[in-house]
Amino acid sequence: MAAVPKRRPPDHDDHDYMSGPSTLPQASVSPTRRISALDALRGFALCGIIFVNIPQTMGMFAYAGQLPDVLRLFFLGRFYPIFYLLFGVGFGIFLRSAAKRSDRPRLLLLRRFLALAVLGAVLHLLQPGEVLLPFAVTGLIVLLPLSHLPRRALLAVSLVLIAAGVLAGVGGLGLLPGLFALGFALAEMRVPEVLGDRPGRLAVLGVAALAVCGLTFWLVGVGLPDSAQIRLGMTLSLATACLYIAGFLLLLRTPVGPALSWVLAPMGRMALTNYFGAALLFVPIGTAIGLTGSKRWAAAALLGVGILLLQAVVSNLWLRRFGYGPLEWAWRCVTYWRLLPIGGAANAGEARGTA
Numbered sequence: 080m081a082a083v084p085k086r087r088p089p090d091h092d093d094h095d096y097m098s099g100p101s102t103l104p105q106a107s108v109s110p111t112r113r114i115s116a117l118d119a120l121r122g123f124a125l126c127g128i129i130f131v132n133i134p135q136t137m138g139m140f141a142y143a144g145q146l147p148d149v150l151r152l153f154f155l156g157r158f159y160p161i162f163y164l165l166f167g168v169g170f171g172i173f174l175r176s177a178a179k180r181s182d183r184p185r186l187l188l189l190r191r192f193l194a195l196a197v198l199g200a201v202l203h204l205l206q207p208g209e210v211l212l213p214f215a216v217t218g219l220i221v222l223l224p225l226s227h228l229p230r231r232a233l234l235a236v237s238l239v240l241i242a243a244g245v246l247a248g249v250g251g252l253g254l255l256p257g258l259f260a261l262g263f264a265l266a267e268m269r270v271p272e273v274l275g276d277r278p279g280r281l282a283v284l285g286v287a288a289l290a291v292c293g294l295t296f297w298l299v300g301v302g303l304p305d306s307a308q309i310r311l312g313m314t315l316s317l318a319t320a321c322l323y324i325a326g327f328l329l330l331l332r333t334p335v336g337p338a339l340s341w342v343l344a345p346m347g348r349m350a351l352t353n354y355f356g357a358a359l360l361f362v363p364i365g366t367a368i369g370l371t372g373s374k375r376w377a378a379a380a381l382l383g384v385g386i387l388l389l390q391a392v393v394s395n396l397w398l399r400r401f402g403y404g405p406l407e408w409a410w411r412c413v414t415y416w417r418l419l420p421i422g423g424a425a426n427a428g429e430a431r432g433t434a
Contacts, residue, residue: 104157115344116331117271121165122343123327125353125390127158129383133361137370139379143312147376156251156316159210161324166214168263168271170222175266185223187414191302192218194413198355198406202299206358213252221256222263230267237261237431248309253319277297279331285325291318345394346387349404353390360386 133139140146143155164193170188177184191217199212221240225233240250241257264281274281288427299308326426331339346353361382365371370379397404402422 091385094184114271115340116274116328117165117168118347119331119340119343120161120327121347121350122345123323123347124158124161125346125350125357126163126343126387127154127387128162128354129310129357129361130154130380131156131158132206132357133365133370133379133383134376135208136358136362137365137379139374139376150376153319156312157319157323159251160254160258160317160320162210163258164262164265164320166267167259169262170218170259171263171266171342172271174226185226187193188226189223190416191410191414192223193274194410198351198410202294202355202358205362209358210252210255211354213255217255217259222259225260226263230264233267234264237264241317244314245310248306248313251313251316252383254313274328278329281325281329285322285329288318288321288325290321291315314397320340341395342391345398347388348398349390349394349407350404351410352404353394355406356390357386421425 130150134146134150143151145153157301173191174184174188177187180185195218196210199209199215202209218292224310225236228236237257237260239257240260241254244253244255244257292315295311295318299311299315303311320335330336364381364382367379368382369375370382392406401408402420408419408421
């Protein structure tokens with residue numbers, strides 16, 4: 080990789096949602112705050128994902144019915160859809176930003192996906208079932224072709240893909256193409272930039288999602304065939320994820336919002352580092368304390384809580400000094416194929432703004 084010239088590189092002129100802070104002037108306070116809300120939402124998703132990743136990776140259950148009710152009803156399949164959607168949003172924002180600084184922005188996006196595939200392949204050796212490699216593959220075969228579509232057509236295709244994923248009944252990853260495309264379409268339509276100004280729409284989304292959750296949960300209990308149960312389960316996962324999104328973003332508008340954002344937004348800005356780092360911690364620790372193949376749900380939950388607390392502290396401390404998480408910074412360097420500055424405390428502080 081070539082060294083970066085001393086002048087500030089042009090790839091800091093926009094907020095790169097997946098990689099770190101914006102260097103927009105401080106006058107742009109409102110957009111910064113809204114992006115911070117999405118970072119906090121991404122951190123929130125990480126908090127839910129780890130409580131399923133630990134027992135799944137440690138072989139503590141073979142099918143959903145073996146999970147404790149709390150995990151099965153409130154965690155299993157509920158947080159990954161949020162993660163999928165936000166990664167799609169991030170790639171959409173990245174492509175829009177890359178188009179301002181490159182004549183071939185999709186080449187940068189292609190390199191970004193390839194780098195993510197390598198990282199996912201490495202993580203797969205430690206955590207089979209990780210999502211980074213599927214993210215990269217989906218980006219290459221779904222997002223890159225769809226990125227040429229007009230915004231409304233992209234939105235329509237994303238909804239069709241989500242419906243097809245549910246009807247196919249192939250599990251959570253079946254929703255990945257549609258949710259990736261939906262997040263990408265929302266970024267193209269600049270929905271994340273106005274979402275914080277529309278609490279009424281968030282409330283409507285939450286009420287509708289709650290109604291779908293109630294109806295779907297009732298249908299699950301009717302005793303329909305297994306094929307229908309699988310599709311109802313996927314619908315329930317999507318509806319619950321929508322309910323979590325609406326509820327969390329509305330909660331950020333309450334007096335507890337600043338505290339939530341302070342804890343979760345740095346974790347979300349370092350989502351790649353934290354997702355990868357969690358496996359580096361829970362696999363050896365879980366093995367050492369005997370979680371493999373066990374039913375020690377309390378121990379698995381405590382391990383998850385401990386890792387999240389550690390990541391919350393480390394993320395905050397790291398971003399006080401640097402502008403990007405370590406893997407986020409490396410990802411940017413590979414994307415642009417040159418050594419970029421990792422940023423400093425002033426840069427990171429600007430990104431946090433008043434959130």
